[in-house]
Amino acid sequence: MKKPLIPSLVSAGISILFTACSQNIQIEKTVNTLPNIVPDYTEVTIPCNIAPLHFSIPDSCQATRLQAIFQSGNLEIRIKGKKGQIAPSFKEWEKLLAASDTLSIRLQVEENSLWKEYAPFHIYIKQEQIDSHLAYRLIEPGYEIWNEMGIYQRCLENFEEKAIITNKMTGYGCMNCHSFHQYNPEKMLFHLRVDYGGTYLTYGEEIEKLNTRTPQTQYALVYPSWHPSGDFIAFSVNNTKQMFHTTDINRIEVMDFASNVVVYDVKRHEIVTSKQIFSPNVFETFPTFSSDGKTLYYCAADSVPMHEAYDQVKYSLCSIPFDANNRTFGEVVDTLYNAKGTNKSVSFPRVSPDGKFLMFTLSTYGNFSIWHKDADLYLLHLADKKYTPLTTLNSNDVESYHSWSSNGRWVVFSSRRDDGLYTRPYIAFIDENGNPHKPFLLPQQEKEHYSMLMKSFNIPEFITGEVKTDAYELSRTAKEEKGIDVTFAGIQ
Numbered sequence: 280m281k282k283p284l285i286p287s288l289v290s291a292g293i294s295i296l297f298t299a300c301s302q303n304i305q306i307e308k309t310v311n312t313l314p315n316i317v318p319d320y321t322e323v324t325i326p327c328n329i330a331p332l333h334f335s336i337p338d339s340c341q342a343t344r345l346q347a348i349f350q351s352g353n354l355e356i357r358i359k360g361k362k363g364q365i366a367p368s369f370k371e372w373e374k375l376l377a378a379s380d381t382l383s384i385r386l387q388v389e390e391n392s393l394w395k396e397y398a399p400f401h402i403y404i405k406q407e408q409i410d411s412h413l414a415y416r417l418i419e420p421g422y423e424i425w426n427e428m429g430i431y432q433r434c435l436e437n438f439e440e441k442a443i444i445t446n447k448m449t450g451y452g453c454m455n456c457h458s459f460h461q462y463n464p465e466k467m468l469f470h471l472r473v474d475y476g477g478t479y480l481t482y483g484e485e486i487e488k489l490n491t492r493t494p495q496t497q498y499a500l501v502y503p504s505w506h507p508s509g510d511f512i513a514f515s516v517n518n519t520k521q522m523f524h525t526t527d528i529n530r531i532e533v534m535d536f537a538s539n540v541v542v543y544d545v546k547r548h549e550i551v552t553s554k555q556i557f558s559p560n561v562f563e564t565f566p567t568f569s570s571d572g573k574t575l576y577y578c579a580a581d582s583v584p585m586h587e588a589y590d591q592v593k594y595s596l597c598s599i600p601f602d603a604n605n606r607t608f609g610e611v612v613d614t615l616y617n618a619k620g621t622n623k624s625v626s627f628p629r630v631s632p633d634g635k636f637l638m639f640t641l642s643t644y645g646n647f648s649i650w651h652k653d654a655d656l657y658l659l660h661l662a663d664k665k666y667t668p669l670t671t672l673n674s675n676d677v678e679s680y681h682s683w684s685s686n687g688r689w690v691v692f693s694s695r696r697d698d699g700l701y702t703r704p705y706i707a708f709i710d711e712n713g714n715p716h717k718p719f720l721l722p723q724q725e726k727e728h729y730s731m732l733m734k735s736f737n738i739p740e741f742i743t744g745e746v747k748t749d750a751y752e753l754s755r756t757a758k759e760e761k762g763i764d765v766t767f768a769g770i771q
Contacts, residue, residue, distance in 0.1 A: 352379035
């Protein structure tokens with residue numbers, strides 16, 4: 280759907296009925312309940328440039344025949360099910376999205392030679408477009424093996440997925456923490472671990488390899504956040520270890536034995552930090568810059584003996600001023616969410632592009648909440664510092680990593696709501712007042728896509744176009760170049 284949406288072909292009072300792929304049937308029974316479709320696209324809100332939403336009925340009913348009647352304004356299109364799936368074509372979908380801001384869909388199913396029709400459901404269309412691409416890592420859900428992983432990009436206007444780089448090209452080591460400056464596909468960073476370890480920055484065709492471990496920081500740089508100027512990147516420095524539960528409801532634990540926050544100067548290849556965010560007595564992690572770059576948000580918790588008290592660590596949400604002109608930090612730390620007063624723990628703070636909101640994940644303890652079943656999304660209104668749970672987005676399972684679209688009207692987040700095992704990317708509309716609409720699962724062309732894909736979607740990030748950096752050049756840089764040694768400029 281990269282071309283503009285086709286204008287509506289209907290005029291007032293005229294409806295067009297497409298029956299080439301449908302049949303005239305006799306409905307013997309109507310029910311007042313919504314159909315049980317997979318994915319659940321009932322009453323969701325979508326952008327006007329999203330790929331067609333294909334859906335199916337449960338496996339137990341796949342032997343039946345079905346069809347769906349799509350109504351959009353004066354336009355009506357009937358689509359016959361194939362192999363248990365309703366799949367509008369791109370041409371049909373474009374006409375439907377252009378005809379109205381609401382789709383009404385009536386699903387008709389044949390069971391025991393009798394046809395029944397379910398109550399209609401709706402899909403609501405917003406004219407605020409979503410960014411054209413989504414980048415994510417595909418990885419086995421356990422994180423204990425690196426057999427095969429990669430960073431991929433998906434065009435949200437169609438079903439095209441491409442690899443940015445996979446670990447087949449880099450010695451099968453771990454790769455993680457991809458991030459983009461201002462949603463720009465030509466300005467990306469990611470880390471390689473073990474063989475060819477380093478942080479890789481791309482500027483179009485230019486690739487820079489960084490050796491980020493210093494004697495003062497002890498560990499390599501980890502979770503990144505670009506400054507709006509592109510001249511700085513905030514990172515955490517973490518010493519993490521994994522633990523696997525045998526009886527706990529949460530399968531995997533990631534413990535942070537030591538962590539600090541630093542800021543990397545892109546032009547000088549130097550690390551700067553402050554005693555307020557680089558303390559031996561505090562765990563500081565998950566930094567993120569404000570939309571104007573004048574504030575650095577991060578998570579902080581009192582350090583404890585990790586093995587003995589890993590489930591007692593509670594991270595607060597904090598902020599500190601940052602002056603990009605002088606590379607200096609403020610003296611006063613502001614606590615926006617105090618874990619000591621709520622007995623909950625914050626992770627993954629992300630600020631909306633308009634600077635009005637900060638979304639974060641809240642769980643019972645720790646900071647690596649992607650396996651914590653109680654992890655939910657919250658929204659902080661930065662003007663009055665009040666926060667609320669995003670109940671419309673949350674489920675009974677994990678909601679964890681999330682990121683905003685470039686226009687601030689859409690958010691993508693990782694959820695395990697489907698099976699409790701694999702993280703899938705869900706997308707939701709957030710209005711200008713911070714009100715969320717029902718999310719929808721990233722659409723796929725085939726109904727078996729998610730059930731057959733034995734990998735989790737990790738760190739979904741919106742980008743405004745396709746990453747065109749040469750993967751083979753990335754591989755060559757990793758294998759052949761020594762890299763630039765980053766230096767530590769001191770603690771202020």
